[in-house]
Amino acid sequence: MGSDAIWIVGSNMTKFGKHPDKDVIDLASEASRKALKDAEISLADVGVLGVGNLMNAGAGIGQQLQKQIGQTGIPVFNVSNACATGATALRVAVMAVKAGETDVGMAVGVEKLAGAGLLGQTGQKPKSETWEPNGRYGALSSTEGRIGTGIMPGVFAQIGMEYGHKYGGTSFELFARISEKNHAHSTLNPLAAYQKRFSLDEIMNDVMIAYPNTRPMCSGNCDGAAAMIVVSDEKMKSMPKAVQKRAVKISASVLTSDPWVDGCQILPDVNTLTRNAATQAYEQAGIGPEDLDLVELHDCFATAELVHYDNLMLCEEGGAVDFFESGAPWRDGAKPVNVSGGLQSKGHPIAATGIANIHEVVMHLRGEAGDRQIEGAKVGLAHVIGLGSACGIHILEKVA
Amino acid sequence: MSEEQKSEQEKSTGKVPFVDYLVLDKTPYLQAHECESCGSRYFDRRNACAKCFEDTFRQVPISREGEVTSFSIVQMGPIPYVSAVVDCEGTSVKCTLMNVEATPESVNLGMKVKLMTYSMGEDSEGTEAIAFGFEPSET
Known part of the structure; x- marks a missing residue:
């Protein structure tokens, strides 16, 4: 064999x-x-x-x-x-x-x-004459807005804010700068839905969707x-x-779901299953995050990208803000992240995303990425997460 | 809360809670299903414990005081509101923050909040629905 x-x-x-x-x-x-x-x-x-x-x-x-x-x-x-x-x-x-x-x-x-339009929990039940409990919480009507939010921009905003509460150092401007990076990267990707470079001011002053995510900080349908x-x-x-x-x-191909952790049924935990998938993937591939030449990670919102620097172990635990501040994830940095422009500018046709991010890595490893080629790229990682949750990680290597 | 307890509560007070886990006592509080085996807490109707797979639960009251561990100001509808996660002495609760301006200047990570309730109005039979939120402790 x-x-x-x-x-x-x-x-x-x-x-x-x-x-x-x-x-x-x-x-x-x-x-x-x-x-x-x-x-x-x-x-x-x-x-x-x-x-x-x-x-x-x-x-x-x-x-x-x-x-x-x-x-x-x-x-x-x-x-x-x-x-x-x-x-x-x-x-x-x-x-x-x-x-x-x-x-x-x-x-x-x-x-x-x-x-x-917006994806997530938006259903409104037709109003009945009397209060009738429905569903697993026995709610009298839609819980959306009444008990926080389940809509994606709000959920992922809270995921980024939670990281800020745990480790400090986050701000509206920091999250906006992550988006600034990805939009800048997109100008080199002819397959991206949007190839417009935005200034930091433009990003911060655009329409607020769910603080701290403004419109350009959200992935595009x-x-x-x-x-x-x-x-x-x-x-x-x-x-x-x-x-x-x-x-x-394909040096590693891993799919995980979210294991039980305290509070995970209140705010979805996108961290543990990503960290688990990354750990398994690095082990399968026999390489570590330090060996990666580029990373395509699931930046469905600017707030999400930050937590995945940490979950994918591109930095030490709690060090995502410093990692970003160091310039590492820019295309000319030490660990380029989302050189395709990411979901915020490349776009997010949901079911295509989890193959398209791998395609991006393939193009670089083959040396066929054109103007956005990361020179000499030999190893890359593609990460995707679906809320609910499912996480897929693939590590690719150019061997020949 | 069981169906009987609930209808009992409705008859005696003319009020119903917005969700099963809001208990409309003299001092209202939130109540969780706590796994008797491992102590994990849940607010929804359960088939079994997602952590240890056992299926017996006891009802436990949740602290009315907490700390905001995450929030977002949702501005997609006509009225902006603050969605938050509150740590109530070890139990996470999802909520909307009330009696606070929906601006980044008015909400902070780590701010102290407390449970509050408010009326959602009456149905055609005169039953009043009561919802909950959290509000700044200082007010």
């Missing part, structure tokens, strides 16, 4: 943004067919298909995709795991290849969200798809030299 390494041999993402002329299947088809072409492989060789889509989770998007690009009868896993949906689809493909069920797996994440082809070690070695040369090794 050969090495059990899994390789990415094909990868693609569509331009993120508004695609009014394309439906979900158009976007998924585009990314899938280009990923296959990138791998110089036929759909006939693919033995398993993992497809992520959140907004139409019950619609069998995987089979709908097959109807347009090729019905080969292979098993399809339609997955839905909040913002970690894309990473979950990839996990399915990786697990199937690792288990020896097939040599070639394809993962696709796709979403159409442009104009979807948009349309997009990403797809990836993964193969076994044996298969990779049988592929054309040109494909082998561009292959990127």
Whole structure:
């Protein structure tokens, strides 16, 4: 038996943004067919298909995709795991290849969200004549606003503020500067939904959504798809030299859910499951955070990016503010974070995000990231988190 | 609170709590389900304990005093409000802060707050709903 390494041999993402002329299947088809072409492989060789889509989770998007690009009868896993949906689809493909069920797996994440507005707990029940308790809290009406908030910008704002309360050093301006960095990075990424550089003043004076997150500090709803082809070690070695040369090794592929910790059912704990996933991933890969040349982490809001510096152990515990202040996460810093522009500017078509962040790392490791190339990048980490919660971490290495 | 206790409370007072875990005593308080095995606390109806998997719980009162450990000023609707997490002597509670301006200058991490209740109005049968929030201890 050969090495059990899994390789990415094909990868693609569509331009993120508004695609009014394309439906979900158009976007998924585009990314899938280009990923296959990138791998110089036929759909006939693919033995398993993992497809992520959140907004139409019950619609069998995987089979709908097959109807347009090729019905080969292979098993399809339609997955839905909040913002970690894309990473979950990839996990399915990786697990199937690792288990020896097939040599070639394809993962696709796709979403159409442009104009979807705020996501989260917004449902209002029709008013009844008398007070009627509902649900697990026996609430007489929607708890939104009455008992705090469950809407994403507010939840993630509180997650950043909680970090500030625990360790100190945070401020509205600090969070805004994180956003300033990502928007600056986005100007070099032609696939980003927004490529506008904002000044700190512009960010801080924009519309407040949920303090301390203003509008540019929130990820943008948009349309997009990403797809990836993964193969076994044996298969990779049988592929054309040109494909082998561009292959990127998946050194770690990890998915976790949130374990019980005190208070986690009051304010979701996005920290413990990320730290657990990072610990497992570093162990699987046999490397440490100091070895990473770039990191794509889940900056769904500026307040979230800060806590993940710490959760991914890019700094010592409690040191996220100092880490940012040192300039490390800028593209010319010691540990570039979100050189794609992050979710705040690249955009966040939910189910595509967890594959698109891996695609970004692949591009750098192959040396194909164009103007935003991190020179000599050999190792990268992609992190995604879905509230609820699910965390996916992949560590990739350029070996060849 | 059981259904019987609840309807008993409603009959005697003409008031109902906004959520099951608000107890409308003379001095209202929040009440948690505490796992008899490991002490974990929950506010929702439970099937089992998420920490130790046991399924027996006792009702425990939560301190009416606490400290804000996190907050956000939510400005997406017509009226901005402060969503907060309050540490009530070791138990985290989610709430909206009341009787405080919804501005960053008026709310601080670590500020002391206390439980308060207010009327949400009456239904068609004259039953009054009572909701809770937390307000600055200094007022």
